[in-house]
Amino acid sequence: MGISTKTGDRGETTLPGSSGVSKTDPRIEALGTADELDAFLADALLAGPSSETGKILAALREELSGVLMPAIARLPAVGETTREKEHPGEAPAPDITRLEGWIAELEGRRPPSGFIHAWKTQAAAKLNIARTVCRRAERRIALVSGALSGPADSGAVLAWFNRLSDLLFLLAAAELNKSSKP
Numbered sequence: 001m002g003i004s005t006k007t008g009d010r011g012e013t014t015l016p017g018s019s020g021v022s023k024t025d026p027r028i029e030a031l032g033t034a035d036e037l038d039a040f041l042a043d044a045l046l047a048g049p050s051s052e053t054g055k056i057l058a059a060l061r062e063e064l065s066g067v068l069m070p071a072i073a074r075l076p077a078v079g080e081t082t083r084e085k086e087h088p089g090e091a092p093a094p095d096i097t098r099l100e101g102w103i104a105e106l107e108g109r110r111p112p113s114g115f116i117h118a119w120k121t122q123a124a125a126k127l128n129i130a131r132t133v134c135r136r137a138e139r140r141i142a143l144v145s146g147a148l149s150g151p152a153d154s155g156a157v158l159a160w161f162n163r164l165s166d167l168l169f170l171l172a173a174a175e176l177n178k179s180s181k182p
Contacts, residue, residue, distance in 0.1 A: 015073045030140035037133045044126035067092050071157050075144045094160035106170035127172035134165040
């Protein structure tokens with residue numbers, strides 16, 4: 001089968017285990033925003049951040065595409081109580097503790113103090129854009145997560161995105177601090 005299925009011509013697309021869903025389905029909005037976030041993380045990675053930030057961004061992109069996006073696709077549709085019949089078994093859990101470890105390490109170096117508006121480096125600015133897209137993804141996932149049952153633990157997915165936005169703020173601040181040192 002080629003890439004052009006023509007189902008989009010009717011305003012539909014597919015999710016794993018479904019014959020077709022509307023492109024306006026909240027899960028599609030959540031997946032699209034997560035996909036957009038992945039693109040912004042890649043852009044931030046290509047902007048030449050410090051090697052430590054680059055390693056973290058690469059790990060985040062791997063978990064986003066390998067664990068989080070499939071978990072979002074498995075979330076129940078609004079009004080559904082479960083999708084277990086469509087997706088038996090457990091989804092891998094996102095690694096929230098790894099995000100929390102990075103957050104604690106960065107906070108130990110320089111605790112954040114309010115909003116930062118002086119994004120003077122390309123890497124810091126791109127990380128800040130990724131943070132705002134992450135917050136939007138979090139809102140989209142919260143909308144879908146009205147039914148917190150099913151094989152994908154939407155509570156863990158939501159928590160992962162919440163921690164990720166905190167981490168992206170701290171990474172952007174770290175990149176900014178890196179550029180202001182003599």
